Amino acid sequence: MKHYDAIIIGAGQAGTPLAKKLAEAGKKTAIVEKRLVGGTCINDGCTPTKAMIASARAVYQAKKASDLGVDIGDVKINFKKIKQRKDDIVKQFRESSEKGINNTKGLQLIFGTAKFSGEKELTIALNDGGEEKITADLIFINTGAKTAIPEIEGLDAIDYLTSTTILDLEAVPEHLVVIGGNYIGLEFGQMFNRFGSKITILEKSSGIIAKEDQDISSALTEILTNEKIEIITDVKVSKISRDKKQIQIAVESGKTKKNIIASHLLIAAGRIPQTADLGLESCGVKLDDRGHILVNEKLETNIKGIYALGDVKGGPAFTHIAYNDYTIVYRNLIEGTNYSIHDRPVPYCMFTDPQLGRIGISEKEAKEQKLNYEVAVLPMAYVARGIETNETLGLMKAVVDVDTKKILGAAILASEGGEIMSVLQMAMEGGITYDQIRYCVFAHPTYTESLNNLFMKIHK
Ligand SMILES: Cc1cc2nc3c(=O)[nH]c(=O)nc-3n(C[C@H](O)[C@H](O)[C@H](O)COP(=O)(O)OP(=O)(O)OC[C@H]3O[C@@H](n4cnc5c(N)ncnc54)[C@H](O)[C@@H]3O)c2cc1C
Numbered sequence: 001m002k003h004y005d006a007i008i009i010g011a012g013q014a015g016t017p018l019a020k021k022l023a024e025a026g027k028k029t030a031i032v033e034k035r036l037v038g039g040t041c042i043n044d045g046c047t048p049t050k051a052m053i054a055s056a057r058a059v060y061q062a063k064k065a066s067d068l069g070v071d072i073g074d075v076k077i078n079f080k081k082i083k084q085r086k087d088d089i090v091k092q093f094r095e096s097s098e099k100g101i102n103n104t105k106g107l108q109l110i111f112g113t114a115k116f117s118g119e120k121e122l123t124i125a126l127n128d129g130g131e132e133k134i135t136a137d138l139i140f141i142n143t144g145a146k147t148a149i150p151e152i153e154g155l156d157a158i159d160y161l162t163s164t165t166i167l168d169l170e171a172v173p174e175h176l177v178v179i180g181g182n183y184i185g186l187e188f189g190q191m192f193n194r195f196g197s198k199i200t201i202l203e204k205s206s207g208i209i210a211k212e213d214q215d216i217s218s219a220l221t222e223i224l225t226n227e228k229i230e231i232i233t234d235v236k237v238s239k240i241s242r243d244k245k246q247i248q249i250a251v252e253s254g255k256t257k258k259n260i261i262a263s264h265l266l267i268a269a270g271r272i273p274q275t276a277d278l279g280l281e282s283c284g285v286k287l288d289d290r291g292h293i294l295v296n297e298k299l300e301t302n303i304k305g306i307y308a309l310g311d312v313k314g315g316p317a318f319t320h321i322a323y324n325d326y327t328i329v330y331r332n333l334i335e336g337t338n339y340s341i342h343d344r345p346v347p348y349c350m351f352t353d354p355q356l357g358r359i360g361i362s363e364k365e366a367k368e369q370k371l372n373y374e375v376a377v378l379p380m381a382y383v384a385r386g387i388e389t390n391e392t393l394g395l396m397k398a399v400v401d402v403d404t405k406k407i408l409g410a411a412i413l414a415s416e417g418g419e420i421m422s423v424l425q426m427a428m429e430g431g432i433t434y435d436q437i438r439y440c441v442f443a444h445p446t447y448t449e450s451l452n453n454l455f456m457k458i459h460k
């Protein structure tokens with residue numbers, strides 16, 4: 001049985017850089033991957049979706065070009081080329097990541113499915129056949145998450161799409177119904193709408209992006225509805241069946257019942273951790289009631305020397321959080337630091353168009369926490385850069401602490417909302433207060449310059 005200093009299960013956004021750095025630090029390391037190096041982000045998540053969203057935005061921009069006095073005529077898409085571009089980018093990222101692993105001295109990449117067969121022992125079902133048992137002093141679980149399939153009558157009998165399989169479509173669906181009105185549902189929904197599909201989004205909450213403030217949810221609903229996306233909220237999907245080429249989706253919303261006929265169905269109702277087949281009973285690592293691995297603030301499980309990083313541990317499920325998990329674990333173990341996952345900022349950006357960049361707390365949360373707060377809102381229609389570039393949809397919103405003048409949070413539903421939000425994140429981390437930003441000199445005419453005006457809305 002081969003023994004390593006460290007084994008990483010899953011070549012995702014935390015596992016790959018951690019494996020390389022541990023090996024570079026002199027630890028004899030193995031990384032086990034059951035599918036593709038790069039994990040969800042590179043193969044089925046951020047990379048392919050953002051590549052395709054760029055094509056969808058080009059369609060939208062081309063159709064809007066006449067507003068700027070540029071007549072393009074009929075806008076046609078070449079879906080084969082859109083998919084090929086996406087596949088090429090994914091391949092480039094994956095190969096570069098795999099090459100990075102293979103070029104790291106002291107690091108072995110094993111393609112297979114890892115399962116605990118003892119406290120610090122793993123049995124690998126090798127992709128090439130056969131199995132191998134390996135042990136290590138340190139084990140890092142980075143197995144990520146997969147699509148959650150809701151319990152809906154008839155769903156099992158339907159060839160529904162997930163965020164992974166939809167990326168393999170060779171043609172644009174005629175009518176795509178999406179179950180779930182959050183990140184995945186909205187990014188794909190708007191993308192395929194722009195490619196020419198009819199889109200219906202079914203969301204069980206009273207609004208899309210239900211965790212956000214009502215005004216942000218309503219503004220995005222209006223933007224998507226104006227693009228002719230149908231959004232049905234407060235919905236219960238009661239039954240799904242297939243009739244020849246059509247999928248029938250029976251839904252109830254309030255007192256209304258209707259049958260939606262679709263060509264394709266995308267399930268975007270959340271993700272579940274990949275822990276069920278890890279054999280965790282053999283090592284005694286504890287899970288929460290949703291199957292996420294329980295960790296302390298240093299990401300160590302209840303078993304000393306076994307850590308969990310990224311989506312598999314629950315909490316915010318983003319690439320930058322998985323990556324930050326790696327930096328925390330690595331620095332604490334190898335550099336002797338004392339970093340914790342508590343109190344780190346959790347920025348995120350949903351890549352609808354306009355984007356929704358978010359940081360800190362929402363107005364709803366400030367109210368729940370009974371803080372002495374004030375809110376500043378600036379519609380993008382008042383932003384010079386937005387007017388000049390024909391990007392006037394959305395709004396900037398910030399929540400501030402009246403006593404300390406600190407920025408508590410922001411929701412930037414705007415063109416380049418993610419970048420504008422990051423400026424505010426830096427201010428929050430650096431302790432720059434809203435009254436300083438109000439008079440900060442920014443280059444004209446940038447989106448960021450409008451942060452002056454945003455904070456002018458606060459009269460304290
Ligand atoms: C459609 C979509 C779009 C997204 N867009 C964004 C975005 O724009 N921005 C953002 O920040 N986040 C986005 N995310 C979320 C992001 O992809 C994840 O948060 C991130 O990939 C999590 O990284 P991870 O390292 O925890 O796990 P993963 O990247 O999922 O890696 C886990 C790896 O472990 C492997 N594995 C699992 N079990 C085993 C086993 N038993 N043995 C061996 N290997 C195993 C898996 O095959 C996988 O390669 C998106 C997700 C999806 C689905």
Ligand SMILES: NC(=O)c1ccc[n+]([C@@H]2O[C@H](COP(=O)([O-])OP(=O)(O)OC[C@H]3O[C@@H](n4cnc5c(N)ncnc54)[C@H](O)[C@@H]3O)[C@@H](O)[C@H]2O)c1
Nearest residue numbers: 150180181182183184202203204268269270317349350351
């Ligand atoms: N840009 C980004 O950062 C980005 C993009 C895509 C995905 N992600 C990550 O992927 C994760 C998963 O995204 P997601 O959108 O699938 O999940 P989610 O958990 O964020 O949202 C799922 C939505 O589906 C709804 N829903 C659940 N069951 C339903 C049902 N039976 N009928 C109707 N609606 C139902 C929920 O109310 C919720 O609004 C997210 O947590 C996010 O962190 C991030």
